[in-house]
Amino acid sequence: MGSDVDTAPLVGRGDTLAALRSALLDDVAAGHTAAVFLTGESGVGKTRLLAEVSDRLRDAGALVLTGSCLDIGDASPLHPLRQALRRFDAELTEARTSSAVRGLLQVFDEETPGPDGAGALLERVSRGLHVVAGGRPLVLVLDDLQWVDRSTRQLLLYLLAGLGDLQLSVLAAIRAEALQGAHPLRRVLTELRRLRSVRVVDLAPLDRAGTDGLAAAIVGAPLPPDAADQMWQRSGGNPFVVEELARDLRDGRDGLSDTLREVFLARVDALPEHAHAVVHAVAAGVEPVEHWLLARVVPLPEAELIEAVRAAVAHRLLVGADDGYRLRHRLVAEVLAHELLPAERAALHRRYAETLTSATAELHQARLAHHWRLAGEPGRALPAAMAAAREAERLHGYAEAHRHWSAALQLATAPAAVPPDPARPAPPGVDRVELLEHAAESAHHCGEHVRALALLEELAGDPAGPRACALHIRRARYLAAAGRSAPAEAEYRRALAAVDCTPGERASAAAHLAELLLHLGRYAEAGDQAREALQLAGEVPGSTSAVVLASAALGFSEAFLEDPDGGLAVMRQALETAERSGRPEDVAFAYLHLAELLTGPLNILEEGVVVARRGAERVAELGLGRTWETRLLAIATNGLFRVGQWAEAEKVVAAALRHRPSGADAVELLLARCRLSVGYGDIEASDRDLEAVATVLAGGGARHVLPMLILRAGLAMWQGRHDLARQAVQRGLTESRSDDVIVLATLAWHGLRAEAEAYGSRTIAVDPTAVRRLREVVERVARKSEKAGAPVRYVADGFLALCDAEISRLDDGRGDPELWARSATEWDRRNHPYPAAYSRLRQAEALLGRRVRVATAGKLLRRAHQMAQGLGAVPLSSEIRTVAGRARVTLEEGPAVVRPAPRPRSATSAAAPAVDELAVLTAREREVLAAVAEGLTNREIGQRLFISERTIGVHVSHIFDKLQVRTRVQASAIFLRNRPE
Template sequence: MRFVGREAELAALEAALDAARARAPQAVLVVGEAGIGKSRLVSEFTGRLDALVAQGGADPGAMAYAPFVPVLRRLVRQYGTELVPDGGRRGLARLLPELGEIDEDADLGQARLFEEALLLIERSAERRPLVIVLEDLHWADQATRHLLAFLLRNLMRPGVLVIATSREPLRLPASELLRVPPLGRDEVAAMLGRARQDVERIMTRAEGNPLFVEALADAGTTTPASLRELLLAGAERLGGASLDVLRVAAVAGHRIPHETLRAVAGLDDLALDEALRPIVKARLLLVDGDGYAFRHALIREAVYDDLLPGERIRLHARCAEAQPDLAADHWYAAGDRPRAFHAAWQARRWDRVLELWDDSLRPGMDHARVLELAARDAMHAGDAERAEELASRALDEVADDPPRAAHLLELRVGIRDLLGEEGLDDLRLAVRLAPRAARLIGALANTLHWNGQDAEARAHAEEALALGDTRSLVTLAAITGLQGDLDSAAALYAEARAKASDDDTVLVAYASEADVLEAAGEHARAEAVARRGVAQARRVGMARSRGAHIAANLAETLASLGRWKEAREVVGAALALDPPPIHRAWLLLVLGTVAVCDGSLDEAAEVARQARPLMRGRSRGYDSCLEPDLLDGRLALAQGDLERAGRLADHVLTAHDLTLSCRYAWPLLVVAARTGRVRRSPAGIHTSGRLQQAHRATFEAECGGSWASAVAAWRALCQPYALGQALVRAAEQDRAGARELLREAASIAAALGSEPLRREVEAAAASGRVALTADFGLSARELEVLGLVSEGLSNRQIAERLFISARTSGVHVSNIMAKLGVASRVEAAALARRTGLI
């Protein structure tokens, strides 16, 4: 059949490609019902291009990332493996066995796969414009969708166009939706080249669906009884050998390599070619690189459903021998559970192994070990809830084996950490079960430190270090730094990085050091450390995981320094990587803090709403669990909702022990003081470093102390927003120096672009009758007249009040407006109030 119509859709794809070449990567999701012509549209478009086209497609029940395998393989074959670090053996080798043995690191596999796929695509596009086609994404597994979302968020370089097809709209970031409508009567007529009466008949039945139009046309004058018959109309006219090959293809999958088809069909090359030619001519199968693909999945489904039960079993068994990577699925479909189990075991498809588990199949096999492996797979695929369930089941099965139970408890702690849940109880139990396990003792020390129990944390960290756990150096460094000895802490962090046996420990050291420096108010040093950590995370393929953690540290420091635009950029780039929940929460909290400071209060409220569910527990101790409360408190104050801020302060004071927090106790007490909930600080609040001292000075000023002391503390830290707020409050205490204090605060507000701070300054100036701007040269009489203008009096009323003529009053008003540079009495009054002239 001829390709007709679709001019608007082709133009949209061409425009997307032009934009991809000229500006930035583009993505188009082509949506339409089965048979509407999505694949044909994309095929026609790509057939016209002077670009490299790499294609893949999803299939029901296929392995994870299956649509990306042919795409990535095409790029590797075109340009070689030198485009990615280590030739792809740390990530891409998981999908492309031809790259060699995997450089195994179970904890980082997905992150490295994502990063290497991104690098391969971007560097390929540097050589030639690249069009990636992903067919039938409505069947895509969750892992494929995560990888696609990651790529769409992070592709930055021009020259890449991603085209995906689906039967229904999908939520894909940064993508354009292109719906493919049914064909009109004229288009169907042009497609068929038939008389009008035939077109009307076919159009009525097909409703403009090109696949149905073709099926009806091929079926002749007979009206099919069902869609399956329509789809099989072309297949029924095939010869015996061709029909056998088509049936083999239906069992083998949506796309079938030529070698697989030959092996399963059992034909020599000439016989296979002769059998395939009528199938391809009928467009039941299309040539697709070094294999074949069904023109539409519905055709494959119809052919498959038409198989006899015994025929289906035999073909699945033969496909299992020819497709080792899919053997488990084929044996399962053939009803051979023992072979399906064995194949799933060989392919390390642990969820399928569990589904098929039967003690009679594999006597003596370790079921708990399979549960553990399936849990790890689920965790790396981003399904932390499923991973937690599997790990808990494994724990139940090894309850009488203390070392194994301790090992699984550690795994569950890591899984629950991603869910924002605390693992302290699990770690204590794990250490009791394996009292000489250095790694477990070190993990317990770290968690105790997060929860403010530093004395016990230090003891465990020193014990773990003596047993060989060098990662405990990071915990010791954090405790030392937060107690005020930053130089010793820096030495311990450096030692931890030097002795680290893995990339993750190096990055943990960077994250912790940046956090400790920020807590101490050493913003410049914190920024430098965080930037080194972010760069290292990118180099080792961990930008999405640990790199996002360090990015949150960097953004927090930039926010403190008043570099809000930079902070937003860092947060945006990190969030685009789709980091784990707890890291995403930290990034959102920094974003929310910036939004409160610059006056984007609706944004701040939405960010707070998103962040709270991601921090369900206290996985990072008291400092982390208090962060959402602090953001909510600051937001309530910015919105002028003192009642809500007060309720939140009550919650914090009753539900939390602020003595356990090294970072957020004093800031939360400031919120409580602003609402009148406290007038003196609880005993034992941590105060180490210049930042905490500045927060304490602010709290004491809120309780009636000196705002000048708070101003001095914030000025020494170079934190402009906090300094501006303190200057405004200091002006209320120091009437004589109010003008200079408020002018400085106004200058800070303007430089930051902070609307809340600007309003605070103007309100204080108006209340204290302080002129913020330069002297406008108004005389005493003119200031007197301006005050009456601001009260809304007319020229005659002003004249009566001042015992002058109405003409003289009018002259004064005209002179005032000229000196102020305003065009109306209303503007003059507003400026007078805003600048403190009256």
Template sequence: MSYPHGMLDLMTAHVHSEVLVGREPDLAVLRDALKRTRSAEPSTVLVGGEAGVGKTRLIEEFVRNLPADQARVLTGQCLELGEEGLPFAPFAGALRDVLRAEGPEVFAGREREFARLLPELGPPPDVTDARRGLLLESVGELFARLSADQPVVLVLEDLHWADRSTRDLIGFLVRSARLPHLLLIATYRTDELHRGHPLRPFLAELDRVRGVQRHELDRLDRDGTAQMLAHLLGAEPEPPTVDAVNERAQGNPFFIEQFASTGDPRCGDIPTSLRDLLLSRVDLLPEPAQRVLRVAAVGGNQFGHELLSRVAGVDEASLESALRTIVAAQLIGFDPDGGYEFRHALVREAVHDDLLPGEHARLHARYAQAVESEPHLVAMGRAPAEIAHHWHAAHDHPRALVAAKRAADEAARRYAYGEQARLLDRVIELWEDVPQASELLGIDHLDLLEETALVAIDSGDHMRALSLTRAALCDLDAEAEPLRAARLLVRRAKLLRNAGKSDGRSETLEAHRLLSLAAPGADRVRLLADVAYVLAGIDAARAGVVAQEAMAEATRIGDMSTLVNAEITFARVCAGQMPPTEGLPTMRAAADRAREAGDLSALTRALVNISDAEFELGHYAESAEAAGEGVPHADRVGVGRTTGVFLLANHAEALMALGRWDEADARLAEAARLDPPGKLALPWLRLRAMLRLARGHEGASPLLARAVALLGRPFLHAEERFSLHELRILQAMAVGDTIAAVTAARAAVAEPGLAERPRYAWAMLTAAARAAILAGGPGGVAAGRAGIGAGRSSEAAAGADGPRGTAGGSRGVADGPRGLADVGVGDLWPALREAAAGVPQLYPAQRAQAATLEALLTGGEVCWAAAVEAWRRDGQRYELARALLSLAEARAADRAAAAAALGEAVAIAGALDARPLLEEAEVLARRLGVRATGMTPADGPEILTAREREVLRLVAQGQSNSRIAQSLYISPKTASVHVSRIIAKLEVANRVEAAAVAHRLGLLAD
């Protein structure tokens, strides 16, 4: 599919992405080609791609980043004038720039030959074969001269419009002249190259020439679409918006820009200007081909020949003739299954929307009838959904109702809960329009509401499920149907708590009461387990009693599936009341039984609990293995957006602990794409925000803001509150907001229930301690490692260029409380110590966090050495590197020991690509005057000159520049220059911080 060039230019004039997205591999191809040219290897790159995919934008970005002294760039444009258009048009455009820059003398006496390309040089000679050959040689010689001093990049755009003379000249330069320092880049539209297009054989010939590379530009993937929308909209787009645009634009950057320009990228209609552009190619088809294309558009993006033949109602010869015309116009192509496929979904949508109302209903009804009578005409398993779609579009409500319910049932068998939810919503929508709906479907309205609510939960649409559950409860006599009422109440309790609207206590207790009225059985046991699960976050003791009740009844029943479900719930409910070492055997046994029974739903829930418990024990490899096993199972049973997100987050967290950050980020990206609702997003949000902070990624801030916003919700679990307080502290430190960081730290330390959730409490308390140090006055310059990617102190942040921290770690005991008291945060020290005293240290990570907190509060080499060893035993690589960096600073007096600790920290940070930590290490190395393996050597053995040390002594005494000048017999201006240099070398914000660093690192010692 392609568009008239002028029209495409007009369309892109008002909206354009200034940032090139997802094209780094494509840019690398061009850069590599230029490297070969610099090495005297002739190089040609033929860049192909559909209209709007970004060929010109790619070339612009490549050229823009070329330093002027590295290559000379010449560009030319082919014109849409047909095969016999203006000869040599793109070369004329390129050489005209040369003429303007260097004058006619650049043509070395061959002005008459070049006059055929540039009429301003005078009348051209008569056209003969000899003269034509001379022109080609002259152009080759010119480019040879121009590229003698530096490579020439010759860009020729839109080769699909090139005339024969242009192709001949390109062929001469590529095959015959073979200029060693000329890089020829030519672009063309692949969707213009119909079977008889003259460029096809020409490209085939060039393919055989050494140094010629054909490179096709692909559409953007979903992540590329998301990045592009973020730049165009000026904000991070919501996942549903990304999904909608990605589905409709199919990765074509031009189409993405058009949707973004509407102000509502998820708009139901194609923008009018884009619709006109899409239909411009359709309007060029003969009427019989247009009629067939309209019929095809009703069938969807992909359609089979046999089905189209049934619906089109034309003879085979006429159908094939029309299809040949449509294929030649590049509007449809062949799909891998032997049918046809629209080149772009938006073309199909535009053609379909252009149908007349009667034509629309009639064609959809024909498709429905054809598929009903011959289901094999569509892909296996798709017939029910296709029939439902077509009857609904044909406005035949009774048939649409029945077909939609059948299709929903089929979707359930495939665990396609999202599709099932949409179909059931349609059934509810049609119910009132079909008086005999209950008789046709064999269910009542309450059954339908309950089923739809359950499917909405499984598909992740919790707000829809909440509305449907409320409606079902209003229609229900709870005393007459206690089991059903309890089931709905438990679901409502979960939904309310996830939405932050209630803790679900009243609904859960009422459900438990109703279950006492229900007859024993597997359904009752499952609901008792659900009641226990919800109560676990409200009343742990009562939850344990209910869980035991479920276990006992499941044992009496003897049903394996029911017992497995009860065991998993019991282990989960009691997780906070017993050590993981006690709960793990029960969980593993339940998982084994679920595997044997093929109960993937129970297995996924068990694996969530197992991976979580293994992580707390410090068994990170085992945690990763369990979570990794569960992810595909969650997808298979259709709970990828709920249970699957927890598994993805658990897997990522274990991978992060193991130092496999790239893999972890990929898992978190998967979770983000699923867009889990409400609080279910917290696990991936928290981890990805922390990972991006640790890597200095600009995308950390929006994730932090989105996560911390959840802190305002009521009815959060303790571990959720602790994690959010930690993130809130990190968020404030990342931007150098000391006041906000200390405020957040105070709120964190005041949290109740720290002893019950030590895994999350220790991480939160450690972050609070780092925030306190950040605000610690002169000693507070040590706050660079106060958080993952933490920012500078409030004074230093004024000139900061991003979330990179200053170096430093702990301070001595004498510097600690006094410095904090000076700025009004001294109360945090005793509060931190008091809070930490009551939190147990059960497992390696908790003991390492406790050692880190002690080092932050007390300081000194011994404490930091203990923290380093604790993190070694635990195995978390990043935390080990942070502790090593603080240990190196604490060993400032022993440069060899400091260099060893610093070198190990640098090695770990480099492997993780933890850029802020690497920057802190570099700063610390300069301050200490040491060299660590794996980093740029410090400039000389000493960071300060002898004169600068003298100046710094006086600065530490509080003397002004004038007093320093008098003491050292120098001018005040020279004193000021020395002070500025000292502050720059120490990378601090002011004179007070410079003096503090000098004292702590022993820079003033004789």
């Protein structure tokens, strides 16, 4: 197998390239020999590597002769050397060297080595190569050495043994699966391994990162997670296979290409008969296939079976391990699936199923269901699928359980391909309603919310389905999880009004409704609803889940509105109750609300982050990784963002997104990531996340609308689009029904800031109606916060201080320095560095505008810049530098030179840096940063610049230190902002 070297990039081989160059040139003393024999399976990239190494050796001054062996035995003595010399002769321009090459070719034409003349010929060839080399290091590169002729084998042994007066290195590629049995090259390699100067390197397939990188380079963009997983599983990291699959994906071709199919069929057909049967059997099995199971499916004597397995492993089709056998490439299974007749495939799967059924060990029900289904007997597969689903649920493996319940649904209606056997008892009847209920609930738990709702609708259409009240409650739960809170609330209220609602269902519906109202920020309603739910639950034995939900909602409501200590105690008690019950969803609810309370209204950020992360670990153990774990990690991310640990927050949100959440879970994480992107100034990433959130919320996700609009307003202001910021804030004020004074105060601050920015920049006129409305909101928040708990009032007062200071900017165009100083102090006390840095910037700007206390303004700007740089807040840092540049303030440590600002800020001043931020970098560091901004990895940058990956890592660290950033995103943003147009 070869690859298209013109279009496929070389990925993941940088270290190997460097090692080969060193072994063949740098480490070879004058007058000595060296050799590297590169082995590996077909398609692993040996030929491409030979070409790349050859180019580097030529650039280093070596004479490189390249040839290939032919699969025609000894019919062409010394063919690869003849070929190499002819190629070299065709490229030559020096007459003297060309004469030496043609003289050596004439030696080949005149003499054919016989039993007695081989030594003389080898000596003449050695001398001829010495003349051709002309004192330069000579490297002989041979491809497909598994087909080497006898004369060339003898020449290699002669030259590498140092019998010729020649400084020589040999690089040869060998197809590993071809060296079987008594292949003569096996003996040659055995002899050569004894020489210290000879290395045999087995070229491994690409790792996961290399596979992803190669596929992305060919497709033109990173593959979606599911497609990347499939690429890795099908290709096994083989570069040729990755290239073929990626091109098919890029060009929109379905199925398996004829090229890949024929390549793998040829490799399988080359196997001995018994090994052929073994590979077919493993391809039909569920990996890993244990040896005892394979022995029952492939009825061979033990010795013959072992030999067959050895042959399949040697041909690089199977991989053996302690737990059984696997295909090296799952693609082989796809190829072989079409090579057997349907009856042959069914018989093979039936042998597997019968063997597993008769085994004395504990049954693997999922595997059994798989084989009975493919054997054409759905009736025997169905009980096994249901048993596998229940076992997965018992172990909290909800994603696996959902797959099994979905398979059971299909099996329940599938016709049997095999006539029923009268001697075998028929499987027991299956309740389709039960299957639908289990499939819907498992889909809900594993985050497949759309699927859960679809199954629920199918269940509702079944005459034997659940009663109306039970359906309303289920539908509400699924809608809420999907981020559609408005229709979810309506469904809960329908459930409470349903005439067929039992006391237990009424308590459950009331508790879930209280929890939903809590998420919507309607804390007073949530508290009332929670008290009603607790009263209802007290009348129904065994209503632990309702008690946990209602207690968590009540505790949060009380902590926010009136009694922080009492409410917090109620929530901690709810968590203890949930842990005693052991029900996964109860534990998740309790952790979620406790972490939200601590990181939000109570502002106990450090403990809140710890609780969120501990809760994430706990619910992951309970099988809720894709849903509740992601929500808890989103809370941890927001807490880390507030305390200024943005780099750590970035790691947490990236880890959570690997679960590929959906619905409300995805929205929580996208909003958390968007906060970081807005702070970092990554406009494109912020826009992308906000668009994704808006798409999900189109179904009615009222809980997340205000956070989304606040972020939209903040992003618009950094873009200088104050009109868009105004629209986002006004929409939020119109749609909000939240009691959350903190969220309302945050929204009001963004609105006032947008109007103040518009006033200062003269981009748009200030809207008096919008300002009047925002002032009313500020007054309403101030009144409401007076009645809230002390911690809530404490946080709200910080935002009210920001609002008062922004209003002062609207009053006189400059702002009140004392109000901004009070805001900075308030946020310092709360350990929120971002608004503290912003307040110092505005305080300095106000002082400079009044042309007073200019030295103090310089200190404030330096302190603000230090804080913003520590966070990685690129837009804020840029605006600070702009103000400092206008005022001629030196931001570095030392005495500042400060002059009053001569004019108000312009519309474009925040968009461009006052100085070249890249001036601190060396030329090489600028090259590295340019590659970082392209999204290249350290390894890929090293390959481009011919530097080791470790050296690139050192350059990147220096770049981060000099630019005072923490992430590649931040560094890239600075580069893109400062690069010449």
